[in-house]
Amino acid sequence: MSVSEQPPDAEATxxxxxxxxxxxxxxxxxxLWDGVCHPDARxxxxxxxxxxxxxxxxxxxxxxxxxxxxxAEQLSANGxxxxxxxxxGDVSGISAPGRDGExxxxxxxxxxxxxxxxxxxxxxxxxxxxxxxVPVRATVTGxxxxxxxxxxxxxxxxxxxxxxxxxxxxxxxxELVDLKDLRAVVAFLVSDTGKAELKGIGGLSTxxxxxxxxxxxxxxxxxxxxxxxxPEFDTAELLRTAxxxxxxxxxxxxxxxxxxxxxxxxxLMWMLxxxxxxxxxxxxxxxxxxVFFFDEAHLLFSGASKTFLESITQTVRLIRSKGVGxxxxxxxxxxxxADVLAQLGNRVQHALRxxxxxxxxxxxxxxxxxxxxxxxxxxxxxxxxxxxAVVTVLSEEGAPxxxxxxRLRAPESLMGPIDAAALDAAVKGSPLYGRxxxxxxxxxxxxxxxAEQRAAEETALRAAREKETEKETALRAAREKEGAARAPAPxxxxxxxxxxxxxxxxxxxxxxARSVGTQLGREITRSLFGTARRRR
Numbered sequence: 440m441s442v443s444e445q446p447p448d449a450e451a452t453x454x455x456x457x458x459x460x461x462x463x464x465x466x467x468x469x470x471l472w473d474g475v476c477h478p479d480a481r482x483x484x485x486x487x488x489x490x491x492x493x494x495x496x497x498x499x500x501x502x503x504x505x506x507x508x509x510x511a512e513q514l515s516a517n518g519x520x521x522x523x524x525x526x527x528g529d530v531s532g533i534s535a536p537g538r539d540g541e542x543x544x545x546x547x548x549x550x551x552x553x554x555x556x557x558x559x560x561x562x563x564x565x566x567x568x569x570x571x572x573v574p575v576r577a578t579v580t581g582x583x584x585x586x587x588x589x590x591x592x593x594x595x596x597x598x599x600x601x602x603x604x605x606x607x608x609x610x611x612x613x614e615l616v617d618l619k620d621l622r623a624v625v626a627f628l629v630s631d632t633g634k635a636e637l638k639g640i641g642g643l644s645t646x647x648x649x650x651x652x653x654x655x656x657x658x659x660x661x662x663x664x665x666x667x668x669x670p671e672f673d674t675a676e677l678l679r680t681a682x683x684x685x686x687x688x689x690x691x692x693x694x695x696x697x698x699x700x701x702x703x704x705x706x707l708m709w710m711l712x713x714x715x716x717x718x719x720x721x722x723x724x725x726x727x728x729x730v731f732f733f734d735e736a737h738l739l740f741s742g743a744s745k746t747f748l749e750s751i752t753q754t755v756r757l758i759r760s761k762g763v764g765x766x767x768x769x770x771x772x773x774x775x776x777a778d779v780l781a782q783l784g785n786r787v788q789h790a791l792r793x794x795x796x797x798x799x800x801x802x803x804x805x806x807x808x809x810x811x812x813x814x815x816x817x818x819x820x821x822x823x824x825x826x827x828a829v830v831t832v833l834s835e836e837g838a839p840x841x842x843x844x845x846r847l848r849a850p851e852s853l854m855g856p857i858d859a860a861a862l863d864a865a866v867k868g869s870p871l872y873g874r875x876x877x878x879x880x881x882x883x884x885x886x887x888x889x890a891e892q893r894a895a896e897e898t899a900l901r902a903a904r905e906k907e908t909e910k911e912t913a914l915r916a917a918r919e920k921e922g923a924a925r926a927p928a929p930x931x932x933x934x935x936x937x938x939x940x941x942x943x944x945x946x947x948x949x950x951x952a953r954s955v956g957t958q959l960g961r962e963i964t965r966s967l968f969g970t971a972r973r974r975r
Contacts, residue, residue, distance in 0.1 A: 455480035478551030497789020532853030567666035570695030728762035737774035
């Protein structure tokens, strides 16, 4: 598409007028109309409406990541903290100035942008210390049963049982810090000792407990155990600004866990839910407290239970009033449930492909999610180039703006990753590194239950030994009484004992009988209490 210095026609003028806001706004790009880019027709989004959530969608390779970068750096410049998930490892460049070049200058000229390379204040995080970044961990208690059920892929019945397990642990003061704590509580509740604990509130079947334990084991074998533990990450760290007033861009580095999509998508939801729980109600602000970009959003919703979807919908609906905006990033709007999609007032839709009947169906569904437009959106969406998108946002009054095909601006930061040494230096130079780098394993449910089990075993063994001693004492007293009764009267002739009596009455026989009795008693005790037999 060419660039025009001529005034656009009436329809294009009407569209451009819908983006002429009075207050502070982010610059997205310039209007595309009838195959021509109009640099004076600026497409913008008001800063105050960014807590009304949004969607960035489009096929792979159409420029979604660069759009995130463009929006994030402008939010930072306006003093708004940002959270980004770096799935492919190419967002770290937001911390470094972009490189000038012919393509950048060409794009800037097309959209009327005064481009200058600059970096933005960043904090880099990594899940559980996997890969580069300040480690982000969650406790199992903090993560909660609904999110954990999603990541363990439990069915609704198993999810309810897991909720019951969490309820019991909370009531009994058994801290679920890491996965071994959860495993210990599950095992206890189906043991002979713990089985009665849940009897009054539904109980836990051995079969369900087995599924949960196997799921936890498989989860750990994928290396996920490191993501749970302490110190638990305080999501308030995401709300910080730099000394110069710019918002800090928090980048969660995820390339090392790309093969665990359910894990990182669920962890992103945990961070959002944790913010929701901690932040006060503030209503509409002049600018958001935080804008949270939820990348690969389709992974979050895939296979989600009804309870999980209800929780997401409620969080998205209500977190707006706490000053947090959420942008979901995915390939097509159909990846996002309708109840969630209805909450997303700002839309940046990159190109879609229609190579298959399924693609064509998705294209038609996407077109239906936009307001009525003079564009032939099916044609426009399949013809957009890289770095171009169809945009509609909320105006300052909260009404949808006209649909605008847009050529987007070029990010001013580096469009690519910074080198590994620079990233490592940034991580270790962070004031948060000392706070979160080293994992802590304090006393929690596993240690408490292990100690209780050991104490119970010792008590049972001591009781068994005392009972054995009492039996021996009673037997000795009976023998002494019987011997006294059989003693001959004075003057009576004492009969010679038979050979059998001599043997039975001998000290050797008594000692042997006592030894056999003790051995049998201890074998039975060990059998009853489940301990291993010991060879003598």
